Each structure stands twice: as structure tokens, then as C-alpha cells.
Amino acid sequence: MAVRRSPTTGILCVWTSDFFFFLFY
Numbered sequence: 001m002a003v004r005r006s007p008t009t010g011i012l013c014v015w016t017s018d019f020f021f022f023l024f025y
Helices: none
Strands: 002-005 011-015 020-023
Touching: none
Parallel strands: none
Antiparallel strands: 002 011, 011 020
């Protein structure tokens, strides 16, 4: 599982082994 956050938009993207989804803060 990897978590990456965009410094410009603040969108947090969470990647798992099977899928990915976005968390908005």
C-alpha cells in the first residue's frame, strides 16, 4: 500500500494491491 499526496491540489491518493482510490481533504 502506498500513499501519495499532491502538493498542489492536496489530493491524497491511496494505492493498494488490487485497486486505488482518492481521498479528498
